[in-house]
Amino acid sequence: MPELRRDPVSGEWVIIATERSRRPHDFRKSEESDSPKPERLDTCPFCPGNEGLTPPEICAFREADSLPNTPGWWVRTVPNKYPALTEAGDLNPRRVGIYTAMHALGTHEVIIETPLHNQHPATMPPDQWQEAIRMYRERALSLQRDPHFQYVLLFRNHGKPAGASLEHPHSQLTALPFVPEVVQRKIDGIMRYADQRGGCLYCDMLAQERDSGTRVILENTHFMVFAPFASRYPFEVCILPKHHAAHFAQEPPDVHRVFAATLQEVLQRLARILDDPPYNYMIYTAPVNLEHEPLFHWHLTLAPRLAVPAGFEMGTGVYINIVAPEEAAEYLRNTATKRE
Amino acid sequence: MPELRRDPVSGEWVIIATERSRRPHDFRKSEESDSPKPERLDTCPFCPGNEGLTPPEICAFREADSLPNTPGWWVRTVPNKYPALTEAGDLNPRRVGIYTAMHALGTHEVIIETPLHNQHPATMPPDQWQEAIRMYRERALSLQRDPHFQYVLLFRNHGKPAGASLEHPHSQLTALPFVPEVVQRKIDGIMRYADQRGGCLYCDMLAQERDSGTRVILENTHFMVFAPFASRYPFEVCILPKHHAAHFAQEPPDVHRVFAATLQEVLQRLARILDDPPYNYMIYTAPVNLEHEPLFHWHLTLAPRLAVPAGFEMGTGVYINIVAPEEAAEYLRNTATKRE
Numbered sequence: 291m292p293e294l295r296r297d298p299v300s301g302e303w304v305i306i307a308t309e310r311s312r313r314p315h316d317f318r319k320s321e322e323s324d325s326p327k328p329e330r331l332d333t334c335p336f337c338p339g340n341e342g343l344t345p346p347e348i349c350a351f352r353e354a355d356s357l358p359n360t361p362g363w364w365v366r367t368v369p370n371k372y373p374a375l376t377e378a379g380d381l382n383p384r385r386v387g388i389y390t391a392m393h394a395l396g397t398h399e400v401i402i403e404t405p406l407h408n409q410h411p412a413t414m415p416p417d418q419w420q421e422a423i424r425m426y427r428e429r430a431l432s433l434q435r436d437p438h439f440q441y442v443l444l445f446r447n448h449g450k451p452a453g454a455s456l457e458h459p460h461s462q463l464t465a466l467p468f469v470p471e472v473v474q475r476k477i478d479g480i481m482r483y484a485d486q487r488g489g490c491l492y493c494d495m496l497a498q499e500r501d502s503g504t505r506v507i508l509e510n511t512h513f514m515v516f517a518p519f520a521s522r523y524p525f526e527v528c529i530l531p532k533h534h535a536a537h538f539a540q541e542p543p544d545v546h547r548v549f550a551a552t553l554q555e556v557l558q559r560l561a562r563i564l565d566d567p568p569y570n571y572m573i574y575t576a577p578v579n580l581e582h583e584p585l586f587h588w589h590l591t592l593a594p595r596l597a598v599p600a601g602f603e604m605g606t607g608v609y610i611n612i613v614a615p616e617e618a619a620e621y622l623r624n625t626a627t628k629r630e
Numbered sequence: 631m632p633e634l635r636r637d638p639v640s641g642e643w644v645i646i647a648t649e650r651s652r653r654p655h656d657f658r659k660s661e662e663s664d665s666p667k668p669e670r671l672d673t674c675p676f677c678p679g680n681e682g683l684t685p686p687e688i689c690a691f692r693e694a695d696s697l698p699n700t701p702g703w704w705v706r707t708v709p710n711k712y713p714a715l716t717e718a719g720d721l722n723p724r725r726v727g728i729y730t731a732m733h734a735l736g737t738h739e740v741i742i743e744t745p746l747h748n749q750h751p752a753t754m755p756p757d758q759w760q761e762a763i764r765m766y767r768e769r770a771l772s773l774q775r776d777p778h779f780q781y782v783l784l785f786r787n788h789g790k791p792a793g794a795s796l797e798h799p800h801s802q803l804t805a806l807p808f809v810p811e812v813v814q815r816k817i818d819g820i821m822r823y824a825d826q827r828g829g830c831l832y833c834d835m836l837a838q839e840r841d842s843g844t845r846v847i848l849e850n851t852h853f854m855v856f857a858p859f860a861s862r863y864p865f866e867v868c869i870l871p872k873h874h875a876a877h878f879a880q881e882p883p884d885v886h887r888v889f890a891a892t893l894q895e896v897l898q899r900l901a902r903i904l905d906d907p908p909y910n911y912m913i914y915t916a917p918v919n920l921e922h923e924p925l926f927h928w929h930l931t932l933a934p935r936l937a938v939p940a941g942f943e944m945g946t947g948v949y950i951n952i953v954a955p956e957e958a959a960e961y962l963r964n965t966a967t968k969r970e
Contacts, residue, residue, distance in 0.1 A: 374942065374950045386842075387834075387838045388823075388831065388834055388835060388838055389838075389859045389860075441946075443941075443942070443945045443946060445940075445941030445942060445944075445945050446941060447940040447941050450938075451938065452938065452940055452941075453937075453938040453939070453940025453941070454940075462941065462942070464942060464946075466946070470945070470946035470947055470948055471946065471947035471948070472944070472945060472946050472947040473945075473946070475947075483728075491728065494727075494728055495728055498727045498728055498729075502726075519729050520729075570940055570941040570944055571941065572941050572944055572945035574945070591944075593944060597793075598790075598791065598792065598793040599793070600785075600787040600792055600793025600794075600910055601783075601785030601786060601787050601792075601793070601802065601910040601911065601912050602714065602783070602785060602802070602804060604785075604812070604910055604912055604931075604933060605783045605785050605810070605812060605813075605912035605914070606781075606783060606804075606806070606810030606811065606812050606813070607810055607811035607812040607815075608810055608811070610714045
């Protein structure tokens with residue numbers, strides 16, 4: 291059973307998940323194949339006809355006459371076969387001398403974004419992508435309602451250097467019984483700002499980015515897209531709602547439709563400029579089921595994985611970014627794509 | 631000129647270093663060659679005879695009749711050609727609305743650990759490795775004396791997946807005018823522990839690890855080597871002095887000699903078990919030139935890069951580690967190597 295462990299010095303938590311353990315030999319390097327991808331792969335657990343290779347589905351958008359765990363779906367959510375979090379039991383914290391540990395309670399789901407193995411999030415039909423994002427919302431809303439959880443994280447790993455182990459387009463969803471440190475630090479910063487200056491830090495950032503313009507990539511009815519001032523990663527992108535809203539999942543459908551189109555536009559521009567780079571994106575949203583609703587302003591952060599954080603980053607926490615966000619924004623601003 | 635920027639939400643700092651900037655095209659993927667390495671490479675800036683390809687040397691252990699920046703050295707320290715930190719000017723902090731920036735003042739040096747291109751830290755002659763570690767000490771001591779700096783970080787990136795851009799064996803040394811966040815958080819944890827329980831957290835950790843034994847890899851006259859309880863990385867290793875000492879560089883020569891042998895033993899075991907894995911190691915040591923000497927207990931952390939931190943780690947700060955430290959320690963404990 292995976293276990294949460296706290297570093298007694300820094301206070302940071304890690305998950306020890308030995309269910310996914312490998313032998314030393316399995317870590318040895320192997321060559322990556324770069325052959326063209328087929329529409330369907332017999333061995334891919336996310337391809338139609340292979341539904342039996344995943345745990346039973348949690349939710350699927352599928353044809354009315356199709357049965358669960360058979361073809362006929364266009365977006366499908368399943369439990370992660372090798373979850374980092376477990377749904378069974380209690381937190382069961384234990385102390386051993388200076389150390390603290392507890393069970394890694396939570397859920398870990400996979401959203402299969404399309405039945406077609408060789409589709410790409412940047413270029414799949416917009417209707418299909420809209421449906422994938424609709425599933426993000428459905429699943430996030432569902433998990434938020436569970437009082438055991440305090441945080442729901444949606445993220446996507448694209449490409450092997452970004453940690454994707456399967457190439458069939460998919461995102462992941464985790465629900466945690468605590469507010470993770472990265473989010474808590476954001477909340478702390480937001481609270482500090484509100485105390486000192488009044489108002490929402492992200493709303494003020496939006497206004498300042500618009501005034502300055504140098505880091506703006508695009509702006510539409512609902513979103514401001516820009517390269518963050520303190521980008522950790524080359525070509526890092528932030529998609530920020532122009533209205534103040536704490537929860538991604540509680541946005542109305544029209545906001546989600548514009549969000550899907552905006553995200554796909556960003557992915558297209560990145561794919562064009564950087565030749566389909568590996569990337570991660572994370573949707574940062576407000577915690578749920580706390581006694582007090584914290585101030586938050588949800589947003590998506592996209593981090594292309596073009597550089598390797600190394601000893602310096604690990605030793606200091608300070609990231610070295612070799613592309614100024616102003617330069618990245620200029621490239622991404624001037625590479626508008628035509629919508630089909 | 632590189633620039634430090636602070637994330638206004640999390641309070642974290644990044645360095646924007648456009649001197650190393652590349653065009654989008656240059657980020658495109660290339661194939662890694664795996665051909666056998668020669669003893670000397672005409673194009674390698676760290677090979678003897680190519681001293682003109684680096685900035686002029688800062689310090690070298692070299693034959694008495696040899697001239698600076700010519701062959702005849704066995705360990706050589708040069709400024710990083712593409713430094714992330716700059717020695718010129720002042721911090722010059724500036725605020726623009728919600729943002730804060732300042733110059734990334736500091737130094738960034740490269741320690742070339744051997745003249746032989748194809749030597750490997752795990753297997754080079756122990757005498758040579760001792761000399762490399764002696765250079766670590768010399769340079770760290772020298773930089774600590776500069777009152778502009780508050781922190782000196784020694785680190786090593788080994789292998790391309792760990793961020794090494796040149797394969798010739800080398801380490802890096804940076805000096806910073808502030809205490810970086812990762813270190814500050816360690817200090818905060820150490821202080822909290824001392825307040826609550828009295829005594830040094832690392833000294834108590836050492837005692838507990840010895841009692842438990844399950845995570846111990848080896849112990850010798852001066853060091854305890856173990857897999858940390860909350861390891862973020864598979865096969866993560868900590869080398870901790872058994873005596874309480876704040877500063878790596880201020881250890882006497884005999885401690886450094888044992889340290890060099892201990893580190894090389896760990897590198898040998900890792901290379902044997904994991905087929906020369908990519909890794910980073912960082913030497914965490916006390917800040918310098920502060921008004922009050924903080925409690926600290928220096929140590930080395932070695933992080934093999936066998937897994938890719940991805941969306942989950944970035945979204946939460948919680949690392950998923952697929953090898954329990956107890957299991958890693960068992961492998962590393964039972965793979966003792968013979969000293970030549």
